[in-house]
Amino acid sequence: AQSVAQPEDQVNVAEGNPLTVKCTYSVSGNPYLFWYVQYPNRGLQFLLKYITGDNLVKGSYGFEAEFNKSQTSFHLKKPSALVSDSALYFCAAYNNAGNMLTFGGGTRLMVKP
């Protein structure tokens, strides 16, 4: 069975500093990986995806993610954090059939002024 892990429940960073939210995965076959963000009382918003190709994926709102096959990781990054980036972030992976997303437990990002 495939799984997605987000080892940090919460990440704290000062505004203007770089941020990293960690994700590791365990899937059979090729990984199809996603990052979503969730604001309070809202659904999930798509940020970026890795299907194939370059290991550095660029997404919405200045976010990017680094795919590392040997470490089975897909960490979310941003060079300069904003207070408005404070939210709940989820990493997810498709199963081989492409009909089911498996989500990690989520990481709360707190950006302080």
Next chain:
Amino acid sequence: DAGVTQSPTHLIKTRGQQVTLRCSPISGHKSVSWYQQVLGQGPQFIFQYYEKEERGRGNFPDRFSARQFPNYSSELNVNALLLGDSALYLCASSLLPTGNYQPQHFGDGTRLSIL
């Protein structure tokens, strides 16, 4: 264009009752998926439907069922509600069917509380 819309936004039920949640996908999207998000956890996959056919099912009991209509909207039904069914139920739509690894676009969910 309107995003994925779900109704109702909030719902309170008692144990043993039945509930129906509704979802309208983004215009042109033919695939609809349902997820359960318990407070403090990531979403858990329940069902995926495409062209009115079930294309995937998660590890949920038979009390959970769903269907998709010709206009691609969908309903999720839960019978014999338990306290543990209290959660945010999310609907997501995507343009293409299974195997295409498209991003799924989520609605804001229905918050179901069981008393």
